[in-house]
Amino acid sequence: MRLCFLVEEHYRHDGMPNEVIGQLTAWGHRVDVLRPGGSLLRMTEVVAEGAHDAWVLKTVSGGPGLTLLEAAAATGLTTVNDARSIRGVRDKALAAAIGRGRGLPLPPTYAVARPELLREIPAAEYPLVVKPADGSSGRAVHLVSSPGRLETLLPVLAGEGMLIAQPYVPNSGTDIKVYAVGGELFATERCSPLHPDPSVRERRVPLSSEVAAIAAQVGAVYGLDLYGVDVLLGPDGPVVVDVNDFPSFRQVPDAAARVARAVLGLARAGGGPATAAPVPAVAPVAQAPAAATTMAAAPVSLPLSIPAQSSPAQISAAAGDTV
Numbered sequence: 001m002r003l004c005f006l007v008e009e010h011y012r013h014d015g016m017p018n019e020v021i022g023q024l025t026a027w028g029h030r031v032d033v034l035r036p037g038g039s040l041l042r043m044t045e046v047v048a049e050g051a052h053d054a055w056v057l058k059t060v061s062g063g064p065g066l067t068l069l070e071a072a073a074a075t076g077l078t079t080v081n082d083a084r085s086i087r088g089v090r091d092k093a094l095a096a097a098i099g100r101g102r103g104l105p106l107p108p109t110y111a112v113a114r115p116e117l118l119r120e121i122p123a124a125e126y127p128l129v130v131k132p133a134d135g136s137s138g139r140a141v142h143l144v145s146s147p148g149r150l151e152t153l154l155p156v157l158a159g160e161g162m163l164i165a166q167p168y169v170p171n172s173g174t175d176i177k178v179y180a181v182g183g184e185l186f187a188t189e190r191c192s193p194l195h196p197d198p199s200v201r202e203r204r205v206p207l208s209s210e211v212a213a214i215a216a217q218v219g220a221v222y223g224l225d226l227y228g229v230d231v232l233l234g235p236d237g238p239v240v241v242d243v244n245d246f247p248s249f250r251q252v253p254d255a256a257a258r259v260a261r262a263v264l265g266l267a268r269a270g271g272g273p274a275t276a277a278p279v280p281a282v283a284p285v286a287q288a289p290a291a292a293t294t295m296a297a298a299p300v301s302l303p304l305s306i307p308a309q310s311s312p313a314q315i316s317a318a319a320g321d322t323v
């Protein structure tokens with residue numbers, strides 16, 4: 001197959017997606033890498049070529065990658081994930097409206113175009129979590145204890161664009177990050193950026209049936225195939241605080257091969273929303289050590305095929321993504 005990966009500068013040296021690209025290339029597929037943030041984009045020509053079986057997006061929110069992917073989708077090309085579904089989660093205000101409307105356990109969510117409008121949120125909603133609507137990797141996420149604290153934070157929030165605010169969900173300080181790939185779900189535990197604690201090690205954890213059902217529902221609600229969900233265990237049960245298309249899949253055993261297989265499957269099937277897909281199976285945690293060893297023992301280091309129109313792509317396997 002011939003695939004076009006849109007990879008943002010932010011992920012240039014990241015294990016994900018570069019190991020996936022390496023794996024696909026090793027299997028004999030051609031992968032062209034386009035770096036939307038670092039290239040002159042000939043928008044009226046770039047998708048007209050129609051030379052690819054599917055386009056795959058791994059970019060930060062707010063960059064030009066999604067615009068390109070939408071352009072590809074508009075001309076009928078297959079995209080991974082579905083371009084409209086990505087839009088639905090990259091804007092956290094939109095994601096909250098869609099998710100709550102479809103019955104997902106998300107916190108009530110306010111959105112403002114200017115930080116000072118946050119003053120209108122009733123005091124009873126505090127403490128609040130305020131974050132950029134297009135945020136990622138924990139950037140500019142603030143725990144605001146009171147309306148008084150909001151005043152001191154307003155200058156910091158200026159320039160962040162649209163913001164959302166939610167009541168703080170009381171939690172233990174660790175997120176459950178659920179990753180969905182190829183019809184399977186994997187869970188890891190990671191320290192919340194609002195509760196930094198160096199002693200909390202990121203690790204795979206068993207997935208309860210309750211959280212698994214919610215994570216599967218997230219895929220169906222947003223129409224995503226490859227995705228991650230940040231879940232907090234609050235006093236009233238699990239709460240979804242974030243949904244990411246094409247996340248890091250950190251701690252997922254044999255992640256590169258799993259994601260590569262999933263991308264090929266979706267490309268062959270013509271992409272499309274995951275709503276008709278079977279409920280993902282929960283992968284048993286006991287598999288983790290063996291599979292992780294397999295991946296470490298077989299690093300992917302084959303040369304990649306780079307198209308003429310792309311910026312030179314320096315592919316390396318260094319980690320660093322935090323999504």
Ligand SMILES: Nc1ncnc2c1ncn2[C@@H]1O[C@H](COP(=O)(O)OP(=O)(O)O)[C@@H](O)[C@H]1O
Nearest residue numbers: 129135136137138139166167168169192241242
């Ligand atoms: N409403 C909330 N209540 C408690 N903690 C939250 C809430 N929203 C976010 N957090 C914490 O902040 C982290 C970052 O927020 P998130 O929405 O995931 O943004 P990002 O896109 O930057 O990952 C979450 O992983 C979670 O630990």
Ligand SMILES: [Mg+2]
Nearest residue numbers: 137138230242
């Ligand atoms: Mg998150």
